[in-house]
Amino acid sequence: EVQLVESGGGLVKPGGSLRLSCGGSGFSFSNYNMNWVRQAPGKGLEWVSSISSGNSYIYYEDSVKGRFTISRDNSKNSLYLQMNSLRAEDTAVYYCARLSGTGWFDPWGQGTLVTVSS
Amino acid sequence: ENVLTQSPGTLSFSPGERATLSCRATQSVTSNYLAWYQQRPGQTPRLLIHGASTRATGIPDRFSGSGSGTDFTLTISRLEPEDFAVYYCQQYASLPYTFGQGTKLDIK
Numbered sequence: 030e031v032q033l034v035e036s037g038g039g040l041v042k043p044g045g046s047l048r049l050s051c052g053g054s055g056f057s058f059s060n061y062n063m064n065w066v067r068q069a070p071g072k073g074l075e076w077v078s079s080i081s082s083g084n085s086y087i088y089y090e091d092s093v094k095g096r097f098t099i100s101r102d103n104s105k106n107s108l109y110l111q112m113n114s115l116r117a118e119d120t121a122v123y124y125c126a127r128l129s130g131t132g133w134f135d136p137w138g139q140g141t142l143v144t145v146s147s
Numbered sequence: 148e149n150v151l152t153q154s155p156g157t158l159s160f161s162p163g164e165r166a167t168l169s170c171r172a173t174q175s176v177t178s179n180y181l182a183w184y185q186q187r188p189g190q191t192p193r194l195l196i197h198g199a200s201t202r203a204t205g206i207p208d209r210f211s212g213s214g215s216g217t218d219f220t221l222t223i224s225r226l227e228p229e230d231f232a233v234y235y236c237q238q239y240a241s242l243p244y245t246f247g248q249g250t251k252l253d254i255k
Contacts, residue, residue: 073249130197
């Protein structure tokens with residue numbers, strides 16, 4: 030079964046840092062581009078960042094550029110999101126999602142909640 | 148940025164009825180690289196449709212997608228109780244990938 034499992038969420042103060050992880054299983058992780066997508070409480074979905082299968086291409090949504098860093102370790106079947114200088118508006122459930130076919134997101138992990146509050 | 152607008156924000160139907168959801172883009176979506184996702188309360192998003200009209204594996208045939216260019220539609224032919232959820236469209240033709248704000252299907 031193809032599965033993605035996120036971890037690392039929690040409560041952090043404004044200006045703080047957090048590192049999210051996402052483990053993939055049931056598929057050849059190193060062959061797929063991966064993404065982070067977030068969803069603020071009661072709101073819609075927002076793409077955050079993408080990384081290509083071999084780390085060659087990395088993209089960010091404008092509001093997180095310079096603060097978030099996406100990375101992966103294919104030997105560990107793992108995707109990461111280092112989040113620095115966190116703001117209240119970064120509060121959200123963060124999902125990792127595999128980029129499949131020509132670019133749709135499937136599957137998605139169960140999400141990990143990040144709360145930025147003093 | 149290609150902004151996707153889903154309207155209306157909420158639709159109310161009875162089980163068994165036909166539902167049509169709209170997604171409109173500010174720029175043409177190249178190669179119809181548009182997907183639809185379903186999100187039930189407390190659950191993770193689930194892929195329904197990709198390429199504007201191709202059902203994902205395991206998705207019932209009561210779900211269908213259509214459209215091209217800037218106007219896309221998701222149709223649910225006969226609503227089942229489990230279909231009352233939030234539906235999002237997404238374009239993956241250009242960065243930044245963008246989602247519509249979602250349409251919630253409510254039980255009338």
